[in-house]
Amino acid sequence: MNLVQIIFSPTGGTQKAADIFTAEWNGPAKTIDLTSPQEDFSQIVLSPDDLALIALPCYEGRVPALAAGRLAQIKGAGARCALLCVFGNRAFDDALAEMQDLAQKAGFQPIAAAAAVAEHSIFRQYGAGRPDDQDAEQLRSFSKKIMEKFQSAQSPAPLSLPGNRPYRQANGMPIAPKTAAGCSRCGLCAQQCPAQAIDKTTLKTDKDHCILCMRCIDHCPSQARKVNGLLYAAANAAMKSRLSGRKENRLFL
DSSP states (O other), X not given: OOEEEEEOOSSSHHHHHHHHXXXXXXXXXXXXXXXXXXOOGXXXXXXXXXXXXXXXXXXXXXXXXXXXXXXHHSBOTTOEEEEEEEEOSSOXXXXXXXXXXXXXXXXXXXXXXXXXXXXOSSSTTTTTTOSXXXXXXXXXXXXXXXXXXXXXXXXOOOOOOOOOSSOOOOOOOXXXXXXXXXXXOOOHXXXXXXXXXXXXXXXXXXXXXXXXXXXXXXXXXXXXXXXXXXXHHHHHHHHHHHHOSOOOOEEEO
């Protein structure tokens, strides 16, 4: 039996929640990083004895298309999995249902699912510090139940998860990171962009390919990647009422 994390976590929020989960399993989990543009995911094959955690962020109530496409290349081969959808203190809408469909099409058997709150990747003041100690206690307890279910001899019943089919339309936001004053031209932003949307020479962002994951801003050692201040403020104001207040995790077993 192998334990596997299949994860898309550009800024670390999804990774933080996933690590809480797999720490409660019996042994270290191998990580398959869906943010890597160099990885040939079609060569990854699991087995029916494996247990995987598929951990993806929620962007506008959906799975990021880039992550979905890379997950679809992996061969689940009957491995059982838990689904972890991480959302930025608004709602997860159709993302968990979409994850279930993607996992099943890739040959996985979903046996449990969770939607967990993490700090919003764009508007960092919302969900700040999440998952916190309260979240961690809840997720650890749930993770132990998942392992018990995995180890039982019973065939898992189909999961009933919230969400609509067809899924909601994701329209994106009219902002994209750009290089600002203080850039050292180190090229780290271009190297680490999951979508390869930053030109390696000019460091300009291709808005058609950028998925607004914010990794380039989060990882820039010179803090020289920014978004347009006026557009950011307008988007923040439009989202404030939906992002405010403490949202809770949802667990499905």
